[in-house]
Amino acid sequence: MMSTRVEIDLLGPMRLRADGRPVDVTTGRLRALIAVLALSAGRTVTVARLVEALWSQHLPANPRRSIQTYVTRLRTLLGPGLIATSATGYVLHADPDAVDVLRFQRLLDRADGSSDPLRQRSCLAEALALWRGRPFDDVESAWLAGTEAPRLVERHLAAQERRIALDLELGRPADLVPELRELTAAHPLREPAWALLLEALERSGRRAEALAQYERVRSRLATELGVEPGPRLRAVYARLLAQTPPRRTPEVRRVPRQLPADVPDFVGRADALALLDHAAATSPVATVSGTAGVGKTTLAVHWAHSVSDRFPDGQLYVNLRGFDPDRPPVDPTDAIRGFLDALRVPHELIPADADGQAALYRSVLAGRRMLVLLDNARDARQARPLLPGSADCLTLVTSRDQLLGLATAAGARPVTLDLPPADDARELVLRRIGDHRAEPRIVDELVALCARLPLALAVAAARVAEQPESLEYRVAELRAAAGGLDAFAADDATIDLRSVFSWSYDGLSGPAARLFRLVGSAPGPDIGTAAAAALAGLDADAVRPLLSELTRAHLLTEPAPGRYGAHDLLRAYAAELGGRGPESEAALRRLLDHYLATALAASRLLRSDRETHEPVLPPSATPEAAEHIAGPEAARAWFAAERRTLLAAVDAAADHGHAVHAWQLAWALTIDLDWRGRWRDIARVNSSALLAVRVLDDTEPPAHLHRSLGRAYGYLDRHDDAEAHLQRALTLYAARGDLVGQARTLRSLGVVKERTGRHEESLDHDLAALELFRRIGQPAGLAGALNAVGWAHAMLGRYQRTLEFAGQALEILRGLDDRLAEAATLDTLGFAHHQLGAYDRAVDCFERALDLLRELDGLYYEVVTLRKLADSHEAAGDAAAAARVRRQAIAALDELGERGTERLRAELTARVTAPDAPPGRPGRQPAPR
Template sequence: MNPRVEIDLLGPMRLRADGRLVHVTTGRLRALIAVLALSAGRSVTVAQLIEALWTENLPASPRRSVQTYVTRLRALLGAELITTSTTGYVLHTEPDAVDVLRFQRLLERADGNLDPLRQRAYLTEALALWRGLPFEDVESAWLAGTEGPRLAESHLQAQERRIALDLELGRPADLIPQLRELTAAHPLREPSWALLLEALERSGRRAEALAQYERVRTRLSAELGVEPVPRLQAVYARLLAQTPARRTPPAVRRTPRQLPADVPGFVGRADALALLDHAAATSPVATVSGTAGVGKTTLAVHWAHSVADRFPDGQLYVNLRGFDPDRPPVDPTDAIHGFLDALRVPPELIPADADGQAALYRSMLAGRRMLVLLDNARDARQARPLLPGSADCLTVVTSRDQLLGLRTTAGARSVTLDLPPVADARELVIRRIGDRATVERRIVDELVALCARLLLALAVAAARVAEQPDSLEYRVAELRAASGGLEAFAADDATIDLRSVFSWSYDGLSGPAARLFRLVGSAPGPDIGTAAAAALAGLDADAVSPLLAELTRAHLLNEQRPGRYGAHDLLRAYAAELAGTGTREREPALRRLLDHYLATAVAASRPLRSDRETYEPVPPPTAGPEVAEPIAGPDAARAWFAAERRTLLAAVDAAADRGHPVHAWQLAWALTIDLDWRGRWRDIARVNSSALLAVRVLDDTEPIAHLHRLLGRAYGYLDRHDDADAHLQRALTLYAAHDDLVGQARTLRSLGVVKERTGRHEESLEHDLAALELFRRIGQPAGLAGALNAVGWGHAMLGRYERTLEFAGQALEILRGLDDRLAEAATLDTLGFAHHGLGAYDRAVDCFERALDLLRELDGLYYEVVTLRKLADSHEAAGDADAAARVRQVAIAALDELGERGTEQLRAGLAAPVNTAHVSSAPTGGAARS
């Protein structure tokens, strides 16, 4: 008997046979499955299959190739499931087993039902089938260009219909956040705007509704040259007349998995887990509050793992450090930036302001089913900006605070975590200690009482006893006699001393492990890697690994990710106390750690540098044997920076605060190269500002010049133009005093970018021409090529396309002998733009396609969209409307994946030739990588 086959296409393809997941890795075989599934039970012609599998570059015998793929599919699913018909092939499976067909059937049921509640139920069930973009990982131009857009439109209509029903069911205020997200994602979609205005109107927010109408009317007029549809105009007229609303009939993305590891041997907490289940079922926000060390994070992480399959779009996690004794709480903007990174939003699309980033974050989560775990929040104010606006997402917040603000403003359901029952605490100790605990029940019960059933204290104590089972009674007596320490975490019983509990594990450490624990507690950053720990201790990696393992076994460190170690806030506080008594070992250890970070950061910066960046600082002499990590190529460099980025940011501050100015500025310089690639301008401004304060004690003004230049660039991209100009002018003065022509030239390039971003193209060109003159004197090929391209782009901004071809052409000739793919792509983009302006559309298409090939190697999706936009316009101007439409479809799909915020201008440009649009900020032109 053939298996029951289920095929999901509304997101990444999932193929199940009798419930068993079947992996299909071949691209065309996936396309064949998708096309047959869309016509389940009906014949699909061979011609249709050929079109779906090969848009171009047909094989020598397309029909035979189709037969080959069908044979492979039969071997995978069973011969009887795919039969041959007169004209083609039939996949024999129930339509309901294909999510696309089930989605369409549910929409039809909603159409045919007069009961609004039943209509809503059908629509809700249909929308729940969506896990991402249709045919997300199926490579077929036919599916992407025909079926995908059709389904996406049906999905939007279904969302609007369900919202319209909810509006009629009397919940207008609840719908406003959803509608704001929908209109932000689709700013020219009038049915969504009409629903938003009606929701505002019915919520009594007449003035806001009028303002929103004017906003959409202006946009429709400016971008499409049309007036709003009658439905929108009717709402507007009603608002002006202040008449009550009439009832309107309903209108007919790599997944992040950021949860920390689950705790093995989780014990009890059945009541708390049930409360979390109930809270999650009744509200999009749940809070877990309780005293420090009671097990809030352990419970939340364990529960999150148990329900992860309910959130197919992923799980986000951040430790907000609300009660860290040494480090400030995480700024919500930084947490949002981290989430946007995890959601693969290109840095160029992330707004500079906090409100813009929060809006983009909410937009990215709209329509997705995601779990967000906000751990260790300080208060409701810190957590509130991180709440998604979508009701399909669930947010769990843990905190020592009761988070009453979230209950009031977000309708959060609260779980207050008390100390566990004695039976659960006893079971935890027995599991950790083993059989001896079951024999000495009285001693175990006293241990539980002395630890006040505080789970963190119990875990540390039990781990220490487990290593030496005969010490159980002795350790209990020691704890009984202890007093004082970590007063904020004392329980009602005055004999309970958490510091004493920590000391059990610490005192049982070997000397080297105890020293490492003290040093790690005072090291900058949230965690530490193996190589950095080795440098901190002055050991090699082979020697430090057993010490880290010893600390992990003692529960004084935990391995958060392979090779990276951190500790609970309380343990860091304890380690920091211990380190404070040994200043003589702490300061040399910090110097060794800074040496390690600097040496590795400089090495990692090399493969990421443009050939135009030839400068490299001379690091200070190391304080001990260098334990730098080997960096092999750009992928390894990016991976190292990604793992260490937060720690390096903290290391710059530590170096600046604790008297290591050279380390501070050189770390800032190396880190800026990574941050620049990611567009993290706020972080660039932060580290270079910190470093600039530190280096003022030095006699050397060279680093000051570099820091002013880097700060000026960052402020330019943050649109702080006056600050940018001031820093860049200061850098120019200092470089001139040193007769540093390269520094002057690069600063002039940066000034050109700042002027271009403000629309002052003549001034921008003047700066670029001055930079070009300096690079000619210097004779640096890469710098000269970049300056030539910048001048060419500047002429293009002024409509002087022949001059653009002259300068950019010279740049391309130089770049042919260099390995600077971004510079080459930027130059080809400039040449394509000029050819388009001169009417040489075939040449423009060739340049843009060559630029795209290079950009795809660099994984620069936003830059690709910019060039795709110009490529589409050149196809259209050449008379190939079909090619233009295909390219625009690809670009629009990419923009939909990235999110709307920050791309409105670019999206609008996809509907109009590029020469009629504002293009001065196009990053692949002459302004790229100044």
């Protein structure tokens, strides 16, 4: 299916075209959604950014769900395949040149990258022609109006001034005077525009008029801002007074050009380069920080070369050696002395004291347009004395430190450099090895084994480039290293990863260094503050400063507030430092205690079936070890944040012999995974835990794990495996005399039989479960079994019997707070009413079920019910409602992002595009655990 081609114009009133046809969008928030997605065409926009753009205040009750609804409506407008869901948000798949804002910015970048004045002018003129008014003129968004629009307006004005300056050099000053009068009238305090007007008047022979205009702007600046004109205006004024003719060609002079050579095969980093452009446009100081080996210097030097023409008075560079293993950091006084020499200040004029030299350095740069690159700064204290005092200069500082002091004291705009995207990392390798015929699978594995770290990629690629046929051998070498650093060892300390990482580690305080070592033993991709405190055996207040220190040193990143992570090679370095001694083992045990105690507390808040028997925590996992979870919403958020880490924690517990932690973590985590339809993850953690509990002299854990595995395999259509595990669970529960376990297992067997078309056997199992729950006298279990029997009758075409049994279940549930079971029962009733032709009653049941499921955030269960609701709408003759509901189901599946739902997504998509396609198997709501 081909995606729609869209064109989106935002530099003025919004214009939207899909495959050439105009699309009218009248809803304010939908217009804002389009605008924000378009600004990042081809890149993910997080849900948080979309919420910020659509609602400046008065957030809806469930912002995520509201965003999902608006995205669904937008997909309806624009057609399928254009908006994709990612792990953190949404991506608009549109050609960047089809978005006028992005084309405007790309044209400015082309102008910046050209040394040909005519080429520069052509790009600038084409960019300016895209403007039709104020950006986002009819889009209601406080974020766009307050942040993006001013940024674009500033770039537009700067581009207009650059184009006029080029026209001045091309010799048409008189033609430019009317345009400059309009520009200065619209922006009466903008000095660059006034300077251009004075120069145009001067070059047109209208010196007296130019002097009068200078007095006009000087008076206005003094009255409204209390300041005198800046250096550029004063220089034009001085020339006017001296009656000297303007220089039509630049004076030949020697200026410092100290930038190191640009990297010839620089790849990607478009986002970071754009951020540097923005930083340079809004502040005289910008910083680039990031972890060791991420490419800070490479980026800074490349960007500095690309903008060097903006700084005709030269570029200064110094390597401050803030993290050099062999030499001490450069003293700021020595750096200033080197700059004064580069600026050709006579030695006899340089003061002897450091303060005098710093003052002279600032004085020499006053009024000049220079770029100063301070590379590898240790901290803000080392860089601060080297900042020019002139706003016409730009200082760019790189460091492994975050340089918060420069942001606070000098208003520096920070750019944090992260790992490059996989596509850019792959291109870097291919350019370095010089073989574009390399098998993509092998290159992708190389990129993954290097953790996308540019220094590691460069080292690996250099070794391959020596012997191009060695690519597969080098990948095998890295694979054999199992994530270690031996494969990146080198004689040169500047490229040996252990050495490079150590320069950051050696600067840590003792407690922060200890925490970094312990992080190497922590499972999962990241760690929260409370978990880090448990790992270190500290309280949260004590661990926060240590996490901040590690973040400032870029040994950890903070991808989300309160969550900390590191790329695989840094984690391997931390693990090497920590080893597997008593300290790291004790830390892991504390961390597993924390995860288990918190997971059980969170799952307790999510279980609507209060009759579920909860396992007994091991003695070390006391309630005090748990993070405080305020309620169900907080529990869902905690599981969402910790899900990948908890999956890894089960494996870590099994690998390190903590069998009780392994199976109980799997037990607690399964409820969250169940509601998200993540059957593969359920199978994975329960399989891992099942191997671990073989050492326990207790049949309860394997019984639970076999049942969970059987349920998961049933929904993965691995029916033989499902039956084998469920029969084993049934045997273990029977040996224990556990009637509840037997009844629940029988219900799961009923599901497996149904999914294989053995409906009579399914009914037999459900009736057996019902009989056990009657004997036990457990209301929730009884209601669930009644509903299961009702569904089994429905599969046999006995819909009145379905209404009878499911109706009994609903009566019992009205006295319980079990919304999941109530939703499942309403789903069954809705299906029976549909089959009996009572479509309105079916729709009512399904919508009531959906209301309950949305309260519980049970997205997978929602899809199951939405699918049936769409069929009922269609049967009732409302094709539009059916298509709308199916799109909601597809959007929910996109948000789930779970493998194994491809068949369901394909069926829903087919029914949207071809409503006459036959419906798929309806399926019962998954039985509660």
